[in-house]
Amino acid sequence: MRTSRTLAVALCAVALTATAACGKDGSPGGSAASSASNAPALPTYTVKTDVKVDSPVIAEAKKRGQLIIGAKADQPFLGWEDVASGDRSGFDIEIAKMIAADLGFTPQQIKWQTLVSSQREPAIAKGQIDFYVGTYSINDERKKTVSFAGPYYIAGQDLLVKNDNTSITGPESVSGKNVCTATGSTSIKNIQQYNPKITQFDTYSACVEKLLSGEVDAVTTDDAILKGYASKYAGKLKVVGKPFTKENYGVGLNKDDKTLRDAISDALKAHEDNGDWKKAYDATLGLSGSAAPAVPTLERY
Amino acid sequence: MSLFDRPATASVLYDVPGPKARARYRLFGILSLLGVAGLLWYVIATLADNGQFDADLWDPFQYNAVQQMIVDGLLSTLKAFGLAAALSLTLGALLATGQLSDHRPVRWTCTAVVQFFRAMPLLILIVALYYAFFAKDPMWALVLGLTLYNGSVQAEIIRSGVNAVARGQGEAAYALGMRKSQVMSSILVPQAVRSMLPSMIGQLVVTLKDTSLGYIITYNELLFMGKKIASQPLNAAGFPYIPVVLVIGPIYIALCLLLTALARWIEARGRRGANRRTSAAA
């Protein structure tokens, strides 16, 4: 019994690795956030040495030599992971790298953990991750379980529709229409008052697939996220362009760790002031065609 | 055409077909084959029209990193399955012992535990364990959830297996002056095991399939990897959900069939050892 199962497992593994032996390395050119040759270059950040942050989370991270940062992986230009190369890119990823540098961690010392919207609060509260950077809107309900540093970006909820759709022009026109959004996001509550039929998946990419296949009429969430998809599927999808909420993106972290919150706020402030923020924006979200907005003022508490 | 001409003799439900019936069956056969083939053709043609077989959509699978992800996912699935299988069989044996106990409180407690975990959706159990205790280590939420549920089912299988042994066996053993533990370990369980094995391994197949629920709690198993490949496409051709299902599905099916084959082999061996009469198949 034991031997035949081991044999079976070994056979499967061999079969798979055998096919794996003839694969390609790297990733195809022109993937989501990697860009044309004349695109603005990503900034590099000087890693601080000798950082003294008296936070249990950072002490733990120092001990393990790795900073565990939660992020999204399926949002072009914001939080994207290329499955072929394993590289992460996007504005949220840059923000996370800036903060990591100021906390004394090189990009190689960052361990990324992909988390979908509904998994964020438990993962932060229970310490699965050190902090989270991924289109995380600051609101009071969430402040009951986690705390936020930021905002580092201000987005607004908008609608993504098919290119030839003329009937959806704003939130007022979605009544009775089929609208898709992600479980555990603030977008659900905001759109509910306009009476659409709501479809929910755990990721926005599932929603976009449903939009492409015609199952839903629109996808709603923050314009920053939608713009990424619209430019990835240029010619097929468009953003309606009438934001109807204001979403303050913050870095989510442990509720009681004020030291870490202040350290992250300081890091954001420093990189906003020295121009890294703008450079990072131009090299990521800026590629989807919209100019850099004003840097939002940090709220410290 | 041997498939159509093979005389159907194996069943008691119908007579060996004569020439007319054979012709009729052949007609049915051809019609249903046409129907199935037509449906299959429609599915494949529509999917092809839809661009589901375009090289661009299948592109991810040719990269080393993606293939490595699938192998890693498979290994994580097998790891969770191995742990859950071992733990659930242990828990099952313990709970079954409790359920067969002579002490009423023990019996009632074990029965309550078994009934509770048999009724709870595994998904909800796993998510609750993840949120409450194992956010740092999702694998243990998955393994523990699988253990609690499958352990309860295994306990039921063991209990009913032991109860199904002819009553005279136990009575004879008691009459010889054996203690309860002796009756159990040397008379009842050895006889019960033979009849229990197929259902126990069947439940292990269920355990293997249910490891896929780990994707919901960020455990990097096979389905989690598949979902990642599907939702992070390398190009703008769309999301390769169908290619991923076509790649991941057969892997799961192959694993389960291997386990089932094992079950059948053990069953056959057990039958041989018991000198049982082979029962007539319908």
Add this chain to the structure above:
Amino acid sequence: MGFLFEQDNFALFRDGFLQTIELSALSALLALLLGTLLAAFRVSPVPILRAFGTTWVTLFRNTPLTLLFFAVTFGLPPLGVHFSHLVFAVLALGGYTASFVCEVIRSGINTVPLGQAEAARSLGMSFGQTLTLVVLPQATRTVLAPMSSVFIALPRNSAIAGAFSVPELYSAQQTFSERGYSIFAIFFWVACAYLLISATIATLFRFLETRLAVAR
């Protein structure tokens, strides 16, 4: 525990509960019909139908239900099949459970004494008549016990639909934990709901067993 009666929580919980019941009932119906049909295929004299039944059962029994949900939710729309997510869930859950129902019925058919089918055939009954008038009614009794485990498992499995845009109990649980309530309190109520459902089904089957036992 008291959170259930705050805000609109109870309405959400009740809707989720009813949706779970609706989903389970529809899937059970589909599974029963399809499963019986597949079982008839698997014992039929037409080899192609037997092969079809065997293939279906092999495919659906050995694929994780979650993967089936993916296949149905993302695989059918490109085929031009557009339904609500509830119907998709019923198809996935019903098709999956049908393969188990089929196996239970098939083994039930095998337990009917040979003489019964032989007698029916010697009276000149066709395959269809033998099956529907003589064998299946007798098999019903022996399949009740294994069938009850299949149908108790069904509402449990239906929780997976919550991750595929069907607002049932699991997705109510998700919403509650997003609202920041204690996971233990949420789990308590959801557990109560599922225990109620499975106890009801178990009672129903026990009732059927006693009813049919009298007829024997």
